[in-house]
Amino acid sequence: MKAITFVLGGALLLVGCGKQASAPEPVRPVLSVIAQPQVQANLGRFAGSIQARFESTLGFRVGGRIARRWVDVGSQVQPGDVLASLDPTDQRNQLRAAEGDLAKIQAQWINAQANARRQQQLFDRGVGAQAQLDIAQTDLKTTGASLKQARAAVDQARDQLGYSELKADHGAVVTNWQAEAGQTVSAGQAVVTLARPDIKEAVIDLPTSLAEQLNTQLQFLVASQLDPDINTTATLRELEPQADATTRTRRARLTLVDTPNAFRLGTAISVTLTSAVSPRTELPASALLESDGKTRVWVVDPQQKTVATRDVKLLERTPGSVVLASGVQPGERVVTAGVNSLKPGQKVIVDEEDPQ
Structure with missing residues (x-):
C-alpha cells in the first residue's frame, strides 16, 4: 500500500514539473x-530669396552730373515718376542755341518768300528775268530745308533737356542705386535698378552636381524661413548654364504656383527639392x-x-x-x-x- 502511494506521489510530482516547463x-x-x-525622395534643402522676375537697369540718355536722387531703395514708383535728375545747364544752353538758330532761319525764310513773290510778279509783267526768278525760287527751297532742320534741332535740344530727368517707365520698386548725387555719369551708364513686384519668383543656388540632375519631375517646396507654415510649391523656370567661378553653384529661378502675401521682395526662403520615386x-x-x-x-x-x-x-x-x-x-x-x-x-x- 505504501509503495502504491509513493508511485502516485511521484507521478503527481512529474505532472507538476511538466506544467512549469510548458509555461507560456x-x-x-x-x-x-x-x-x-514614400513616393517622393528628398534631394536637399537650400536657402534662397524672393526676387522679381522682371528687373530693369536704367540710365540717363545723356551724360552729365547727377544733381539729385529723388527716391531711395525700397520706394514704390509709378510710371512717369522722376527717379533722378542731372544738372540741366548744358542742355538748356543747347536748347537756347537751337532756338536762336531757328529764329534766324525763320527770318531768312520770310525774306526768301518775299523775294520769290517779287521776282514772280516782275516775271509775270515781263520786266523780270527768268534767271532771277530761278535763283529766288531756289533760295526759297534751300531756306525751307534749313528751316525744317532748325526746327528738328530745337526738338532734339528740347528732348535732350527732358533726358536730364530719369523717369520710371512702369510701376516698380527701387532695388539698387549704382550712382550717387554729385557723380558724373555718361550716357547709358547704369544708375538705378527697378523690379516689378507683380510677378515674383524664388531664386536659389544649387551645387553643380545636383543642378545637372534637374528634370521636370522635380518638385520644389518653398517656405518662409521665419514662418515655415507659409509655403507654396514651385517649378523650375530657368537654370543658369554656367556655374559661378567662386562658389561652383548654378542659379535656379523657380516659378511659384501661388504667391503668399508674406512673400515680399527679398524675403528669405527655404526650398526643399523632392523627386518622384517608386514606392x-x-x-x-x-x-x-x-x-x-x-x-x-x-x-x-x-x-x-x-x-x-x-x-x-x-x-x-x-x-x-x-x-x-x-x-x-x-x-x-x-x-x-x-x-x-x-x-x-x-x-x-x-x-x-x-x-x-
Missing part, C-alpha cells in the same frame, strides 16, 4: 512604428534584423498581438535609417527596438502612441 512566453512591450509609403518605406535602422545572410524585420499582427519576421529588400542605408524597396505593406506596424530578443509568435504589447 511572457508578454513583452515593444517600440514600433507604422510603415508609411518605398523608410524605417529606423534599429528595426533591421540581419542574420544568416538575410535581412528581415519584425511585423506585429494587430489581431493576435504577436510578432513574425518578414524578409525585406534593402534599398538604402544611413546611420540612422534604412529604406526598404519591398517586404512591408503600408499601414503595418514594425518593431523598432529589441529585435534580436524576440521570437516568432511571441506576444507583445504595443503602445498606440508610439511615433509613426
